[in-house]
Amino acid sequence: MEGGGRGLSDLLRKVVESKGGRLIYLYREAEGEPELGPGISGLPLPDKLKSALEAEGIHRLYRFQQEAIDEIEAGRDLVIVAGTGTGKTEAFLLPLVARVLRQRGNRFLLVYPTKALARDQARRLSPLIASVGLRYSVLDGDTPASERRGIYEDPPPFIITNPDMIHIGLAESKEFRELVSEVNAAVFDEMHVYQGVLGSHVKWVIYRLSQVADEVQLIGAGATIGNPGELGAKLFSRDSVRVVTGPRRRRGEAIHAFVDYGRFSRWSFAAYLIAALASEGLKVLGFTDSQQMAELVARLARKSYNARVEVHRAGLPVEHRRRVERELAEGSLKAVVATSTLELGIDIGDLDAVVMASLPKSFNSYVQRAGRAGRRGRPGLVVTLLGDDPIEAYYASRPEEFFSREPDPGYIEPNNPEVAKLHLVALALQRGVLRRGSLPKELEASVAWAEQRGLLKARGDLLAPEWRSAREFISSVGLRSAGPMVKIVLNNKVIGEREMPMALYDLHPGALYYHAGAPLLSSKLDLQSMRAYMVKLSESVSFYTKPLYSIDILEMNVEESRLYGSVSAAYGDVHVRVSVTGYVVKDELSGATTSEVEYEEPITWDYWTKGVALKYPLLDFDTLEASLSAYHALEHVLISASRPVAGASDTDLSGVSYPTGHIVIYDSHVGGNGASRLVYERLTKIQDVAKVIVSSCTCEDGCPRCVFSPYCGNNNKFLSRHGALRVLSQLTSLKSESLDIEEIKRSHRLKAA
Structure with missing residues (x-):
């Protein structure tokens, strides 16, 4: 390895071995320039757009960008698969900008998985859109009422939003339905996120959108999808979806390391490693797959190594997460431990190192997290702790097999009845009346349930919403879950929530639960009221809990x-x-069991x-x-x-x-x-x-x-x-x-x- 990569690997070896750990494997990943396509001057783009690109120093496109532009120009449904930072945004944005410049009145949705990511991406997209004299607006739950009225009265060509806003807007707002009825294309960026329960919800959100904008062109873009055509067809409810593939990762160098953490627990060694690399001047992002383990790792780094380490995860106040993002981007904060909330493309500036406390839940997730290190031409360090886990042991002895893997397939369950219940009621609010015989079979299967719950009323083959109860139901159920939510209560105040059945495992009586770094103990879990009652513990606690079930x-x-x-x-x-x-x-340090408690019931x-x-x-x-x-x-x-x-x-x-x-x-x-x-x-x-x-x-x-x-x-x-x-x-x-x-x-x- 040469230059910066060599220096990073030597530093890592010193840090790991000084604590009794061991480097299992080092892998150098280098990506060159993607295959170049045609020059800007020869493309069938408006002169105004060509001038704007050339002013930014862009004189040629990549081959995959040109292919995507051709497919979008032809009006085909499409999925673009390319790594973070490789130019996939330009691949879908350029043909849409060109379309507006040729014919004013075109309107497009740019959809991102979360409000935070949508607003972050809006800042990135605005220079190109503004450079050709076009407008955009962010439309989400935080958009002020006056600004929202302006969007409805004088819609811009580009509306940046999220699936939750589309879901609620279609169900509850006539103005929103009229706005999106004129949409010519909808882009769902970060499409690899739409898997599992969230993917099932988004499938029905897209279906409902297509009922209003009946000729909408659907475009997906994602970094790591093993079956993009199949996943696109399921999410879009379309028979055929084209696929364009770009480079897997950004141009540059990354050093990947597998590390054995020795006699310590993975959580305590991860805390040490994050603190040690930050003390060497590196900007470090740690990852865990558990909210509670993210809290534990950050706490251990602060308590044992006197490091300033913050937590970024779902369930924390928005103001806390935005402060962490801002300070990390500015460089005043050197270390953060996160769950998948920072796996996406939120701008947190240059990162030197990513530390994963365990192999992520999927290879796609690994690629996303690894891609956060070493941006903008700097080599990055990606460290994964391997220990007592069957798959970690499998790859510790076969590391070449891990790094030669293909992306995982995306999967959703279109027939999830809990998801279908929500979107049946939402579709009824959206249309005002449904004809039972014209419903997709997955939605029709929930009609009897909705009638029994007093959400729909039937008159022959026609179904109409019970407006008040249907609206209350829609507002009480979100797209991020399928199960009921347990409210977390401290001092008679709701401080968070957890989805069932995971709430059983995290909030059972006697469970230690961390919230914003504070250790709490569950004193009672009431499944009748769906509330868990917590008491605050001393910061000096040195244990964690696991349920028996x-x-x-x-x-x-x-x-x-x-x-x-x-x-x-x-x-x-x-x-x-x-x-x-x-x-x-x-x-908490060794992971050894110190006691076992059995309930009477x-x-x-x-x-x-x-x-x-x-x-x-x-x-x-x-x-x-x-x-x-x-x-x-x-x-x-x-x-x-x-x-x-x-x-x-x-x-x-x-x-x-x-x-x-x-x-x-x-x-x-x-x-x-x-x-x-x-x-x-x-x-x-x-x-x-x-x-x-x-x-x-x-x-x-x-x-x-x-x-x-x-x-x-x-x-x-x-x-x-x-x-x-x-x-x-x-x-x-x-x-x-x-x-x-x-x-x-x-x-x-x-x-x-």
């Missing part, structure tokens, strides 16, 4: 089934019951979601415990193996196993998020990766590097690596056994008894 499958309605050799598989609706039975207390909650049921051949294990341990371990490793194969986060999936050889893997979100569908479709490859994990580990019979899971409800009891390997090794020599859903339900009843 059990899962029961109450019912399953099978939609389809198939055989994978000797394994029977079925996919459909799954009725799940979660019972939190207690919790364990862990030391479990806290239970049930919900419907999507899932896949599997029936593995029942082998002749010596005891019931041996059988239970084998299939329980197999359940864990299948969920782990779904991460590299399906791009599914292990927090998007949950599971339960039975000594009968039955395993059910289901979506962790109410109504489904699409992850288990990919498990159902890619089971053979998932089993191949699972076999590698359990066969290559050298532990006695199960450890965190093979079959243990940090999300296990019984604290990783009754797990056998050898048992799981035995099942996987004999699949090719055994006959399949029929999958009996009733047998799963009987197992639940025996367990309950």
Whole structure:
């Protein structure tokens, strides 16, 4: 490695080894100039636009930008896939600007996933739009009423907004519906974000938009999508979507490092690493996949290393997040720990280093986070801590395989009934009256529910909204969730909220919960009022908590089934019951369990979601415990193996196993998020990766590097690596056994008894 890259890797080695850690692998990534396309002068663009580009020093486009311009000019629905900072914004913006310059009256929506990102991007887009004498406006929930009236009365060519505003505007505002009815094209930037539950919501928002603007051209743009055509077709509800592919990452150099954190917990070593790199003058952004772990890492950095480290995550006040963004961009703040909130393209200035406390939930997420380091021609440092996790152990021994991976496929669950309920009612408010027979089947399936709840009233084939109750329902449910929300209460004041069922795991009585750096203890979780009551703890606390829980499958309605050799598989609706039975207390530095608490009565909650049921051949294990341990371990490793194969986060999936050889893997979100569908479709490859994990580990019979899971409800009891390997090794020599859903339900009843 040369120059800055060499210096960064040497610095990292010194910092890591001084604390007893170890560099596992270094990878240098260098990206040259994307393939060049035609010169500006030869393009069929208006002279005014050509002059503006040349004034900015842009004399040639990239090849993929020209291809995108051609597709958009032809009016085709399109997805542009290109890395952050490679010019994908210009690829969709230039043809739209050209269209307005040729014919005034054209109108376009530029849609970003959040208000913060939309406003940030507006600042970036404004110079080009203004340089040719055009106008734009930001229209969202924060737009003042007077400014909003001006937009409705004299619409600009470019309206920058977010899906939430489109959702509410279509349902509640005649002026908004009239505004977007004249939209010629809508661009959904950062499209890779629209996965899972949010993606399912956005699919219906786009469907409802197309009911008003019936000839709207749909354009998506994203950095990392493994199946852009398929995801675009699902989100846009269009039969065919074109795809243009640009460079995977920006031009420049990045040093990627895998690090073993040794005897410390990953959280304490991540805190040390962030603090140490910041003390060397680097601007550092740390990432975790958990809000609570982000708080913990920042707290450890402040308490143990006297570093100024701030937190950026959902659930914190907007003013706090904006201050953190501003100070990081200005350079007065050198270190921040974030969740996915800073994964997107919000401008936080140049970053020298990204530190990931664990492998992110998907490879796409890794690429996004890594892309934040080393912008504007400077080399960047990307550090990932690998430790006691099956997939981390898998890639620690196969790092080349990790860095040669293709982007993960995007997935949504279009049939999520909880999502469909919201958009059925919203569509009724939007139109005033619906004809039952013309509704998509996914929305029609929720009609009876909406009538029963007093949200719609039927007159023959016609459906009309009950206006007051329908509006109250729309205002109480957002696009970021499918399950009900639990309010977090401190000193009789609501300070935040958490979606079910995750609220069960984070807010159970006795749970330690961090809010804006302050440690709180849950004293009561009331599922009748959906409120969790907190008390404040001393800043000197030195522990964190993990729930103990059990899962029961109450019912399953099978939609389809198939055989994978000797394994029977079925996919459909799954009725799940979660019972939190207690919790364990862990030391925040070492991660060791210090105590275990069991409730007198479990806290239970049930919900419907999507899932896949599997029936593995029942082998002749010596005891019931041996059988239970084998299939329980197999359940864990299948969920782990779904991460590299399906791009599914292990927090998007949950599971339960039975000594009968039955395993059910289901979506962790109410109504489904699409992850288990990919498990159902890619089971053979998932089993191949699972076999590698359990066969290559050298532990006695199960450890965190093979079959243990940090999300296990019984604290990783009754797990056998050898048992799981035995099942996987004999699949090719055994006959399949029929999958009996009733047998799963009987197992639940025996367990309950």
